[in-house]
Amino acid sequence: MKQDNFDELLRRSGLKNTKTRSAILEILEKSEQPVTAEQVFLELKNKQISANLSTVYRTLETLAEKMLAKKLNISGDSRAMFEYNRLVHRHYLVCLECKKIIPIDFCPIKNYEKTLEEKTKFKIAGHKLDVYGYCPDCQNKIQE
Amino acid sequence: MKQDNFDELLRRSGLKNTKTRSAILEILEKSEQPVTAEQVFLELKNKQISANLSTVYRTLETLAEKMLAKKLNISGDSRAMFEYNRLVHRHYLVCLECKKIIPIDFCPIKNYEKTLEEKTKFKIAGHKLDVYGYCPDCQNKIQE
């Protein structure tokens, strides 16, 4: 059962397995798109597992620290977003109209980092690439 | 004289030329790094042109709307940053230790956008790439 997976994940990270935590992990895992703290909060309510909003924030922060989740800052939205850490290096394609976020798996800039290290003498630790545009649905809506 | 340039820029954008506005434009133009609203506010004070912080926010927002400035969201900092719009497509190399921001001019993902358009049927409008790492100075400090 899935539940046990989360239990083990939490355990391994030295975290106690509470109902709220495993529920949040499950919400993240099942969501195809990154979510905000408030979305998680509402989703918990739907599942009759009401938790305090500040607990949700604390939990998401903890999960991100332990690398069980990733915290994202999508440009143009002041809210933090969180997603299950699937351990794949990913980028995002964001629709400027409907705000849909599509994860994309191919990363075009591995080599670029090497070049950049040589040029700048920086020790590169990572990067953040988001692409913006209009999704097929919204392109149609706009034309009408 | 520079002053006149800003006057003309503002005029062309349909904005009135106030002391505060041209001073802010000049601050942006002279700054090698993106700055926060508060930094602009303090810089104005230095120049004996005290303006209200909310005016600074409003001005920066307006300048960004009119494309005279660019508004950036650097990951890991909740504050917005602004820079003079030099009309070159740029990325940023951010030092995770001292927070220094180095603009970099080469863009490695033009082709990638085309591939992505074909694959996803999105109409790509732009992208945002920031690279993170440790600058030469901070690498030394950390080793000690």
Next chain:
DNA sequence: TTTACTGCAAACGGTTTGCAAAAGG
């Protein structure tokens, strides 16, 4: 039984707003 976790309410920091006064063209 010890430590980690939670709820609550209050504070926070960056940003935005309504309104009346001031200044630009």
Next chain:
DNA sequence: CCTTTTGCAAACCGTTTGCAGTAAA
């Protein structure tokens, strides 16, 4: 003049915090 722009103070919104109580190991 008429329209923008400004200062001020208050509100805003997402997020964080201190603390006392609760639950997990």
